[in-house]
Amino acid sequence: xxxxxxxxxxxxxxxxxxxxxxxxxxxxxxxxxxxxxxxxxxxxxxxxxxxxxxxxxxxxxxxxxxxxxxxxxxxxxxxxxxxxxxxxxxxxxxxxxxxxxxxxxxxxxxxxxxxxxxxxxxxxxxxxxxxxxxxxxxxxxxxxxxxxxxxxxxxxxxxxxxxxxxxxxxxxxxxxxxxxxxxxxxxxxxxxxxxxxxxxxxxxxxxxxxxxxxxxxxxxxxxxxxxxxxxxxxxxxxxxxxxxxxxxxxxxxxxxxxxxxxxxxx
DNA sequence: CGCAGCGCCTGAAGGC
DNA sequence: TGCCTTCAGGCGCTGC
Numbered sequence: 557x558x559x560x561x562x563x564x565x566x567x568x569x570x571x572x573x574x575x576x577x578x579x580x581x582x583x584x585x586x587x588x589x590x591x592x593x594x595x596x597x598x599x600x601x602x603x604x605x606x607x608x609x610x611x612x613x614x615x616x617x618x619x620x621x622x623x624x625x626x627x628x629x630x631x632x633x634x635x636x637x638x639x640x641x642x643x644x645x646x647x648x649x650x651x652x653x654x655x656x657x658x659x660x661x662x663x664x665x666x667x668x669x670x671x672x673x674x675x676x677x678x679x680x681x682x683x684x685x686x687x688x689x690x691x692x693x694x695x696x697x698x699x700x701x702x703x704x705x706x707x708x709x710x711x712x713x714x715x716x717x718x719x720x721x722x723x724x725x726x727x728x729x730x731x732x733x734x735x736x737x738x739x740x741x742x743x744x745x746x747x748x749x750x751x752x753x754x755x756x757x758x759x760x761x762x763x764x765x766x767x768x769x770x771x772x773x774x775x776x777x778x779x780x781x782x783x784x785x786x787x788x789x790x791x792x793x794x795x796x797x798x799x800x801x802x803x804x805x806x807x808x809x810x811x812x813x814x815x816x817x818x819x820x821x822x
Numbered sequence: 823c824g825c826a827g828c829g830c831c832t833g834a835a836g837g838c
Numbered sequence: 839t840g841c842c843t844t845c846a847g848g849c850g851c852t853g854c
Contacts, residue, residue, distance in 0.1 A: 557847070589830095609848080627831085627847055642832090661831045663848060679849060706825070713848080714825095723847070770834090770846095809826085811847060 558625040559609060560687070560720025561761035562772045562780065566631055567606045569775030573633045574601055574613070574655060582654075583646040587662060593645035595668040596621060608683050608719030620671045622680070626663030628771040632656045635777060660771060684718045687754050692718060694748030701742055708750075709737035709808055718754060723811050724767055724789045729753040731788035736820045737806075737813050760785065788814050 558566070578600045584593035600616040611631075613621040623631065628642075634653045638646060645657040645666065657666070667677060674681040684700060685691040700717040701708065711717050712726045721729065730737050732753035735746055742750060766772055766780030769790070773779060787797050792805030792814045801818040 559848095624849080626849080628833095659831095660833070661847085663831065665849080677850095704824080710825090715849095809847095810828090812845090 557627050557722055557724065557769070558629065558766075558772050559722035559725050559761075560606075560758055561725070561782065562766035563606055563609050563611060563625065563720070564762055565766045565774055565780065566625070567604055567611055569633075570604050570611075570613075570631065573651070573653060573775065574649065575604055577601055577649040577651050579647040579649055579655065581645065582648050583643070585644040585662075587644070589662065589665045590644045590657070592621075592666040592668045593647070593657070596647055607680060607686070608715055609722065610677070610680050610683075614671065615668075618671055619668055622667040622669060622677065623657070624665045626659060626661065626665065628661045629657065629659040629664030630771065630773045631775060632658060632773065632777060633775050679715050682716055684716050687718050687720060687751075687758055692751065692755075694744065694751040697751045697754075698742060698744050698747035701747065705740060707737060707808060708735060708739045708742060709813060713809065713811070718751075720758070721754060723813075724769075724786070725754070725757050725761065727789040727814050728757045728787060730820060731814075731816060732757060734820050736822045737808060737815050739822045788816070790814065 578598060579596040581594045581596045584590055602614040602616050605612045611623040615621055633655055635656050638654055638656050642658050642660045643656055644659045647655045649655060685696060697717055701711050704711055709726050712721045733750040735750055761767055761782040764782035764785055767782040768779035769783055792803050794803055796803055796816040799819045801816055803814050804817045806813050
């Protein structure tokens with residue numbers, strides 16, 4: 557599933573082939589989630605930014621084109637198959653290439669908004685600080701979690717204490733920081749550890765081109781390599797790389813959660 | 823206002 | 839072999 561590192565890789569891939577181009581929508585799937593694709597009819601793409609897991613393309617008419625990849629979304633430039641059963645939108649570019657949005661499970665979403673007005677996208681509107689920016693550190697993470705009574709993993713998935721962390725990197729960061737996913741209150745030292753772990757886990761994933769478990773692809777169709785470097789996510793039943801204990805599995809908020817019951821504590 | 827629970831989707835995997 | 843069930847989960851929405 558695309559989280560911050562995967563969305564960042566897509567953003568970088570789009571810079572060379574989509575920034576500066578003019579888009580003309582040639583297909584939009586009937587679902588209301590993708591109808592906004594048709595609003596791109598002659599606008600130029602000035603820049604392509606990212607907030608958490610959201611891609612934000614600045615248009616030359618003062619609006620922004622927002623893409624969330626959901627679970628299985630992919631933005632592809634000139635894919636071999638641009639009329640497959642899971643294609644949800646196609647834009648023709650003045651470069652002659654096509655930009656294709658493919659999304660098997662249709663959890664993705666497209667929107668065109670007045671620049672900076674995210675009132676119709678509440679998760680983006682209320683998004684926490686970017687973890688790889690100067691606006692994020694242990695003190696900030698502590699301040700943004702201290703008043704909540706929810707489990708720390710639930711808080712991370714909400715995007716409010718920090719932007720862009722999903723199920724994979726939440727499990728990885730909590731493992732690295734040795735914090736139990738059902739911990740409810742972080743001490744300041746543990747918040748420092750978790751903030752550092754989030755930054756390390758996300759930076760390493762970007763360095764490895766993102767995590768491809770099934771659907772995530774770069775703009776050119778290539779896969780990431782970070783799945784070879786996971787310590788925790790999806791490894792229940794295997795032995796902890798740190799202490800050798802068998803990793804445990806539970807369900808939180810309907811999401812599979814892997815952790816080490818020995819070296820991750822409350 | 824904060825938080826829990828539900829529904830959206832479809833392919834893969836497992837059971838019989 | 840093939841049908842059926844279960845599982846995967848980010849986010850918007852609803853209701854307490």
